[in-house]
Amino acid sequence: MQVLVESFTDATPLLENPGALRHAAEEEGVLFFRGLLPRELVLELRSQFLDVLARHGWVEPGNLDGVANHEAIAAEDPAAMVASGVGIHNKAYADIQKLELFHNLAHHPKLISLYEGLFQGSVLPHPRHIARLMLPAAFNAPTPPHQDFIHIQGTKNVWTAWIPVGDCPRELGGLTVVRKGHKEGLLPVAASEGAGGLETHMCARNYTWLETDFQAGDVLTFNSLTVHKSLKPQRRDHVRLSMDYRFQPAAEEIEQASLKPHGEVTTWDEIYRDWKSNDLKYYWKKHNLSMGEWDDSIRWQKEKIC
Numbered sequence: 001m002q003v004l005v006e007s008f009t010d011a012t013p014l015l016e017n018p019g020a021l022r023h024a025a026e027e028e029g030v031l032f033f034r035g036l037l038p039r040e041l042v043l044e045l046r047s048q049f050l051d052v053l054a055r056h057g058w059v060e061p062g063n064l065d066g067v068a069n070h071e072a073i074a075a076e077d078p079a080a081m082v083a084s085g086v087g088i089h090n091k092a093y094a095d096i097q098k099l100e101l102f103h104n105l106a107h108h109p110k111l112i113s114l115y116e117g118l119f120q121g122s123v124l125p126h127p128r129h130i131a132r133l134m135l136p137a138a139f140n141a142p143t144p145p146h147q148d149f150i151h152i153q154g155t156k157n158v159w160t161a162w163i164p165v166g167d168c169p170r171e172l173g174g175l176t177v178v179r180k181g182h183k184e185g186l187l188p189v190a191a192s193e194g195a196g197g198l199e200t201h202m203c204a205r206n207y208t209w210l211e212t213d214f215q216a217g218d219v220l221t222f223n224s225l226t227v228h229k230s231l232k233p234q235r236r237d238h239v240r241l242s243m244d245y246r247f248q249p250a251a252e253e254i255e256q257a258s259l260k261p262h263g264e265v266t267t268w269d270e271i272y273r274d275w276k277s278n279d280l281k282y283y284w285k286k287h288n289l290s291m292g293e294w295d296d297s298i299r300w301q302k303e304k305i306c
């Protein structure tokens with residue numbers, strides 16, 4: 001077995017050519033776009049994330065650096081901090097979920113146009129958006145290698161957009177993805193620490209991990225069968241901020257849980273309470289959704305080592 005590490009190729013030129021974009025997506029299972037979103041908008045969201053963390057004393061207030069306060073972090077109950085797999089406890093995460101920009105960015109025209117090209121039709125952004133606020137602490141284990149389908153189900157034509165909320169060099173522990181890692185179908189899993197709690201086993205085959213030093217505005221997108229994980233952080237002085245959105249063809253099956261706030265740490269009514277605009281509140285109800293059933297056996301059938 002040979003494991004290689006290479007850098008992502010920037011797929012931005014393919015946005016001009018949806019046929020070539022779809023071909024690359026089918027072949028690779030992953031597409032990387034350097035600077036797809038406006039950097040300033042992503043940095044505005046970073047500032048809002050950091051304000052929430054600073055209110056708990058976990059980072060220095062008043063700047064975009066995200067410098068950790070280890071004393072304040074060490075004072076937290078580790079079990080509470082890992083409950084939702086996002087790096088912070090549910091009470092603080094509920095405040096992140098209430099940020100209007102965090103949800104609105106998923107509807108940015110650059111993202112919608114990307115997925116319209118990919119799906120050749122109408123796009124449904126899942127409302128369950130996930131933020132990762134990975135404080136540098138022993139309790140925040142790196143995300144294990146996994147396929148999102150186990151956790152999301154619905155159509156296999158779901159694509160995750162993993163978006164760094166600020167610059168995220170490899171040493172901070174960004175995301176890395178297996179090239180063509182969707183072609184093996186659903187792989188076996190076993191229990192693991194880190195977000196999601198399940199680790200995919202790649203079995204005995206050669207594969208290549210793709211990675212980069214991410215910048216604010218970059219978008220990495222991959223199919224729900226593509227294996228991915230986070231890198232082990234090499235620096236323990238800064239928080240790693242990112243978010244993951246999910247998109248699918250509007251006409252295909254979606255599972256009920258994808259319509260709920262992530263981790264159910266709060267309710268949609270609470271999330272929407274202080275929003276300035278009503279435009280995106282409960283937007284998915286305007287679609288004629290094809291609801292799928294959660295299949296628990298998908299996860300347990302696969303719990304064996306290859």
Ligand SMILES: O=C(O)CCC(=O)C(=O)O
Pocket residue numbers: 132142143148160161162175195228229230242243244
């Ligand atoms: O950011 C992470 O650590 C995990 C993200 C992830 O697994 C995903 O986007 O599906």
